Amino acid sequence: MALVARVRALLLPGSRLRGATLGRAANGGGAGARRALSHRVLVEADPAAGVAVVKFRNPPVNSLSLEMLTELGICLEKLENDKTVRGIVLTADRPGIFSAGLDLTEMCGRNPAHYAEFWKAVQELWLRLYQSNMALGAAINGTCPAGGCLLSLTCDYRILADNPKYTIGLNETQLGIFAPFWFKDTMVNTIGHRATERALQLGLLFTPAEALQVGLVDQVVPEDQVQSTALSVMSQWLAIPDHARQLTKTMMRKATVDQLLKHREADIQNFVSFISRDSIQKVLQVYLQKLRKKNH
Numbered sequence: 001m002a003l004v005a006r007v008r009a010l011l012l013p014g015s016r017l018r019g020a021t022l023g024r025a026a027n028g029g030g031a032g033a034r035r036a037l038s039h040r041v042l043v044e045a046d047p048a049a050g051v052a053v054v055k056f057r058n059p060p061v062n063s064l065s066l067e068m069l070t071e072l073g074i075c076l077e078k079l080e081n082d083k084t085v086r087g088i089v090l091t092a093d094r095p096g097i098f099s100a101g102l103d104l105t106e107m108c109g110r111n112p113a114h115y116a117e118f119w120k121a122v123q124e125l126w127l128r129l130y131q132s133n134m135a136l137g138a139a140i141n142g143t144c145p146a147g148g149c150l151l152s153l154t155c156d157y158r159i160l161a162d163n164p165k166y167t168i169g170l171n172e173t174q175l176g177i178f179a180p181f182w183f184k185d186t187m188v189n190t191i192g193h194r195a196t197e198r199a200l201q202l203g204l205l206f207t208p209a210e211a212l213q214v215g216l217v218d219q220v221v222p223e224d225q226v227q228s229t230a231l232s233v234m235s236q237w238l239a240i241p242d243h244a245r246q247l248t249k250t251m252m253r254k255a256t257v258d259q260l261l262k263h264r265e266a267d268i269q270n271f272v273s274f275i276s277r278d279s280i281q282k283v284l285q286v287y288l289q290k291l292r293k294k295n296h
């Protein structure tokens with residue numbers, strides 16, 4: 001069975017994420033707040049406010065594995081179909097690491113069919129988030145490299161915790177790989193061409209102060225206020241009539257989305273042939289070993 005089907009089967013029968021079966025929160029949240037759990041994603045929905053907080057919980061580093069991408073996609077699809085939800089805040093369940101980005105083990109030592117399946121899932125999640133009708137906010141409560149940064153850039157606004165360890169950026173070149181055109185476009189749409197060119201070529205990871213200065217995030221706040229600030233900013237976005245906000249968002253993002261839709265298959269082929277190169281596999285293995293050595 002394909003992975004998406006397997007994860008769907010895992011989530012759907014009797015799942016606490018099923019349709020309107022989000023359960024009432026045992027504690028916390030406003031009156032009527034509901035909680036739902038999949039293996040790697042926790043959803044706390046507050047129907048009265050029209051907001052759901054989606055929390056990543058894929059230890060140890062919230063990396064975007066194929067399973068994580070799929071579960072997150074399914075959660076978002078359910079929330080989009082839930083009429084009580086108009087806005088979503090993305091955050092990490094535990095502070096420290098928002099997301100370490102794409103799971104490097106999905107890109108190392110596998111076969112081309114796996115690379116293609118993985119890349120298609122990355123594209124799908126980006127398309128779902130970047131075109132979402134929901135107002136999306138990122139409450140960035142941890143370090144946020146590469147694919148983690150991309151997730152936050154798909155949101156309508158970003159709130160980052162004021163901790164110098166929590167750097168954010170598309171650092172792919174530092175690993176010896178490079179961000180594809182739609183990662184680049186998403187950043188250009190946020191901070192402009194020149195700042196993106198510099199950030200991408202140098203693989204910059206910005207400190208909170210630098211990220212604020214370049215416009216990569218909208219606000220830097222004390223660590224314990226990240227989620228509350230993201231929710232309060234969300235209420236400003238939800239004060240605008242949905243149809244007007246959604247049409248404006250589509251107008252701003254359509255050209256970028258269309259580029260990927262038009263070149264989707266070629267983008268998968270490019271990724272597969274690039275990542276399969278012996279030289280790239282070697283570079284990624286060395287990088288992964290370095291990360292692992294720290295702990296052994």
Ligand SMILES: CCC/C=C/C(=O)SCCNC(=O)CCNC(=O)[C@H](O)C(C)(C)COP(=O)([O-])OP(=O)([O-])OC[C@H]1O[C@@H](n2cnc3c(N)ncnc32)[C@H](O)[C@@H]1OP(=O)([O-])[O-]
Nearest residue numbers: 060061063100101102103104105145146147178291292295
């Ligand atoms: C063209 C493609 C575009 C690419 C886009 C991307 O997103 S590329 C991605 C670019 N991403 C990056 O460059 C970020 C790389 N990661 C980091 O810099 C750090 O892990 C950290 C700062 C996120 C957390 O530091 P910390 O000291 O709290 O934690 P720690 O470092 O001790 O790691 C704990 C365990 O997690 C493991 N692991 C970590 N990351 C990944 C991963 N992405 N995947 C898989 N595994 C990963 C690590 O090996 C270790 O395993 P072990 O020893 O238990 O077997």
